Amino acid sequence: MPQNHFCPWREEAEELKAEVGRIGGELDTLKGQMAALQRHVFGRKTERMPSVASELRQAAASPASKAARDEAALRTRRERAAHRAEEAPSREVRHLVPPAARRCPSCGSEDLKPLGAGRTSVVYEYVPAFFERQVHVQEVLACACGQGVVTAPVPAKVVDRGEYGPGFLAHVVTSKCADAMPLHRLAQRIERASVPMSRSTLTDLFHQAASVLLPLSSHLLQVIAAAEVVWADETPMRVLDVKKTKQGYLWTFLAQTQQGEWLLGYRFSLGRAGKTPTDVLGGTRGALVVDAYTGYNAVTLPEGRVRVGCWAHVRRRFFEALPTAPEAREALDFILALYRVEAQARDAGLVRTDAHRELRMQLSAPVLAALRTWLEKQTPLHLPKGPLGQALSYARKQWDALTRFVSDERLPLDNNRSEAALRKAALGRKNFLFVGHEAAGQNLAGLYALVATCEANGVNPETYLADVLLRVQTHPHARIGELLPHEWKHLRAADSS
Template sequence: MARELPLEHHCPWREEAEELRERLTSLEARVEKLTRSVFGKKSEKLPPVEEELRRNAPADTEQAAAAALKRRRERAEVKKALPSRTVLHPVPEELRRCPRCQGTDFTPLGPGRASVLYEYVPGYFEKQVHVRQTLLCACAEGVITAEGPPRVAEKTGYGPGLIAQLVTAKCADSMPLYRLEKSLARDGVPVARSTLTDLFHRAATELAPITECLLARVAEQEVVQGDETPMKVQAPEKTRTGYLWTFLAEEDTTQDALIAYCFSPTRAGTTPAEVLGGTQGALVVDAYTGYNRVTTPEGRTRVGCWAHVRRRFFEALPNPAAQEALRLILALYRVEAAVKEAGLTRTATHLALRQAQSAAAPEALHAWLEQNKPLHPPRGPLGGAIAYALSQWDALTRFIEDVRLPLDNNAPCVREDVASADVPS
């Protein structure tokens, strides 16, 4: 009959079993995370903070109705600015008979009954034949010829408008080049994908000065948000992984944010060093060490990203204890949402609310982290989330004393699918 060993007993077999159990917990969490991200329902994926705030907000029918009315009015104002065209619909001759007297003598009654219909008029491509005038001097020896149309590159048979449409479709609409090739063919302009690739790269070369100016303006700002996204890159040999680095800053809260993207074949810290090296201020990022070259005592102050912390605890949700951490993190965003709704962002009132209300949630969360740290294996999902938050604690709490610092680097205007289109090597 097997005899149970005392708890103080230690042997190599027990140590190996505990290590294997910890590894099994980690592997199970990774498999569950992968399964949820690939096959999971929408409800099983990380919901946006705005959705969580609406779900947990107290019911206020009047406020919700007012917000809906405001959105409808904003959409109506946008529609008013659309170009308008009046289309007349005359009564056909066979229907011009009075239902009372059967007469056929009619006169217009007012301007007619008007109704509004919003329609899409497809764009079109045209072939332009440019004829350059050639003049012969009276001396019969001198000949001058007019300048031709402006071209993006010499001997390029495609105009700047078409190339601008190509860049917009790929970068703004996330349309891969193979789909754009099909779209152009449907519109009567069959263009090989290799040609589209060359035109796209040529546009990047021509727009390089604007890119350099944008990166310089981002680097000048006091607060910069940074992140990097892996993406598949098509190479001649095989598909490999590259990285799209995003740098975001705001010159003024009343203006749109400055957003700069830099592609790099690696995740090395050379990219943030090239963009922000030698600058001072704050950098809002996750715990990735690639930003260490910028967050130095002589450089920028590292500010933690609560969105990355929230995602780790969401991935640990099979453990019910993670729900408490998510609740405390959501309290931070609730304060920021109220400040934004009241139009008090980056004011003295905003700072007072952060110090009075936002500071309480991190204190409670820190106590909860310290209390639960010994209860969960460090390689498990919840143990890893706790260790991540504690390792970044100083950076995560810097926002309390500075209203310029956002809670995370997930600006609403930066879409995660911006890099979904294919990138030719």
């Protein structure tokens, strides 16, 4: 048969070969999904993706270093416990020797005298919190002339004619935003404390607090948007609708001050499009640390913030490819080497300094070059739709954003801070399931921001909210930033000193 003669079976063989490749890619994808699902549902925690910190510790493990690390951890726990013990309210409880036992067990004499300060032991006890019904009586004075009357000033209230004080509202907000407690459950707890309460009343109080604090939560987002480096992420949150729920989203935006204080802002929306990032960050310049979601393109393209990628997302994709592609371990080792450089800078106190940038240029840049070569070599060897093929494609498409950290010491390796900022919201989502409407979601986002920023800066949110709920209504708007949690903390410390 001539070589140029048409052979139908060859064309059919090529089609079958392509079909086998397609099916093989889908099979690898399904295997990876099955392995990840089994690991998540049935596997022990040690079988799930280990944290970078645990892998770094394991890589540097030695008997001496492990002993030193354990000793340092124990010392830290003891110091933290001692500090907590000093902060806890204390009360001395005296235990006297009973009258019948006030005689010497040897000679029977009743002439006994105290021996030292006595034996001391410490017991932690729970004293139930309580609500009180305050009856405010304003003194009224009248002049003998019968014309003049003087009345004591009315006590300050969060809401005119409101029956609940700022401490009560602060407790409601903190219980829901910090402790993820549904309001119907909180109403039951308040009822047990002999205060008449319903869920609808608590809901009204929650939204009243959000309305009063709106200038603060809005200003907090403005301060974050003005920062040079911003972290961002989003998570779903259901919204009640007629006979069903619909999808909403809670967005978080983070920034860090020059003093290292973290500012956390939130915004709620009914959609996941780029409108929310535009509303918060539109027109600003700097860097934006996000994952590969295209909704952030609105503030990064064509002119806007410089997009910075997340190595944690890359690492997760290669880890998920391990069951079907063991060679993914090489990529994980490269990524771990990048985090090792960051740990070295952190241990040496070089973070966000020129020395940190020099360390990255010296140690991280060669790792990135080797990883890039490995990616190019591996890409033709794996099906695009397989787990490893998808991981390789993700890393290559995000390469520019992923490597910008090398030349800028302000930029982090990952977006884990944003993901951590959404964990509290995820816990609340499990407990109270949904928000009632869009305005309720916006109020929740505003209060989440203030409470989360308090916790990030070591401020008790109940104490803070009870104070600013009254202050914000009379504080000059031009100086509203003084009431943000991190600034309020400094003012509080200055007042007490």
